[in-house]
Amino acid sequence: MPKAHAAILRQTNTPLSIESIEIGPVAPGDVLVRIRAASLCHTDLEAIEGSLSVPLPAVLGHEAAGEIAEVGPGVETLGIGDRVVLSWNPHCGTCFYCDRAQPILCRQFLANGPKAFHFDGKPRLTCEAAPVHQLMYLGGFAEYCIVPAQAAIRIPDAMPFDRAALIGCGVMTGVGAATRVADLRWGDAALVIGCGAVGLSAVQGCALAGAATIVAVDPNPARQQLAQAVGATHACAPADALDLIRSLTDGRGADAIIEAAGRPETFRLSVEAVRPGGQVVWLGKVAVNDEVAFRWGSLMQEKRIIRSSYGGTKPATDFPMLARAYLDGKLKLDEMISARISLAEVNAGFAALKRGETVRSVILMG
């Protein structure tokens, strides 16, 4: 059974500890992935701070890329050395929701998610004989990770691991919100609220979908600049967003809004700034028991509001497509990597994410 160093959360609001864990067995249908790069997403931070409830101890990390190190019995789709991005949405393929092409609602995915073990609901990681949980079916802050073969998505060999890792959550969620969830049309006006990795990816998704006007909103001027560097046509502070989008759309408001900041005021702005008949995609999160209040009138006029997880992803189709888009120069990922760090620097990486200094820090696993 392989051993691996991993970053483990033992108690909320305490630093992750780097410990040695045992990984296995590689059961039928599983693959063992040698993680080469894993990035720090805001959702990991929510687990550390306790606003996302995860049984502990747990290996965090759910944006990761690596190479196949071992294939379990029955796995025919992947071979040793294949380069993969990990998906946090394994799904059964046969339930009511899978049958309706909504894998994010898969019954097995939702039923076993709170256990935070492997997709079959059983542990694969131990530390001194005690089971260790895996955040979002992965646990990517480790040298090795076991996933069902369907959650290891093959990408071209030319795709660098550090940029590939970003595809596994933030980039997929943001690009997918624009290209898979919002009904954006050629020439549309879009507004993206929040310019972290998710929002910057949404900006790029809006451009890929053909939006002619893309307004990026963030209080941080550096993020506004970054948004323009990856394709926003305009950028502004939250206080100016409503006036700007209205001035650009003959007073109507945006055809589509993608919210990627996760604050009561950004959810409120999203429904104020969309035009009648337009659509709002909420990606950001507040704590599950928090309440968000709206001006009732802001919800009127045939506005469609969709709360999306993972940007409507179909990982097997979308991950290779996003990698290809990067390699072809149509998707900018280099701009989103603020720092490359070691596993031992993970806590400093989260402190920088919390302070808003980094878009993504990527752990290079060596």
Ligand SMILES: NC(=O)c1ccc[n+]([C@@H]2O[C@H](COP(=O)([O-])OP(=O)(O)OC[C@H]3O[C@@H](n4cnc5c(N)ncnc54)[C@H](O)[C@@H]3O)[C@@H](O)[C@H]2O)c1
């Ligand atoms: N739905 C999903 O599947 C999914 C996946 C990943 C992340 N998320 C969520 O998406 C959100 C963004 O994630 P991220 O990793 O990009 O986070 P991040 O912290 O890197 O980025 C958030 C951005 O929002 C900006 N912001 C803060 N206040 C704002 C305001 N009032 N108006 C506009 N912008 C504001 C910040 O300056 C920052 O640039 C988080 O809430 C995260 O939990 C959702």
Ligand SMILES: [Zn+2]
């Ligand atoms: Zn299913």
Ligand SMILES: [Zn+2]
């Ligand atoms: Zn994430």
